[in-house]
Amino acid sequence: MSWILLTLAGIFEIGWAVGLKYTEGFTRPLPTALTAFSMLISVVLLGLAVKSLPMGTAYAVWTGIGTVGTVILSIFLFAEPATALRLGCIALIVTGIVGLKFVG
Template structure:
């Protein structure tokens, strides 16, 4: 499988574990605590697989960006978080940075 696919999957699991952690209610909802741990492990496995052909720094930056942007968008769409223009502009900057890293790798 292509290393970029591994990296995207790792980023999606990164997003999933952060969301599961949020829904764990400070580690009192054991289903979400369990899911947090599983998603963390899967995220790290797929991230490590992406290192085969993607430089570590690029992979790490993209991995965190996928997770961060995904969680922000989820929060805006489903958790009534702020969607002001400056916040959306900053999300665009993160995406532009990831695209730049992809182009240089």
């Protein structure tokens, strides 16, 4: 169950990271509220997950999910470059997340 909570926390982290772009410097009320809500849910779920997962592992996986998801969505939503080197780096992060899941 903790891994599910952690995965959901990572998904909400993606939501708030991408949401920051839509807030336009926190000048748009609805995107700002949704981004703040995503931040809150993400941290609460992370806090619940670390009750039974090692903190270092949980934090690394949480940020890894957020990083990979944000980069992938940014490629599609904001036309950021999808170079081979960039995709290779994403693959390294995913490998690290999977590795931590199996040793944590």
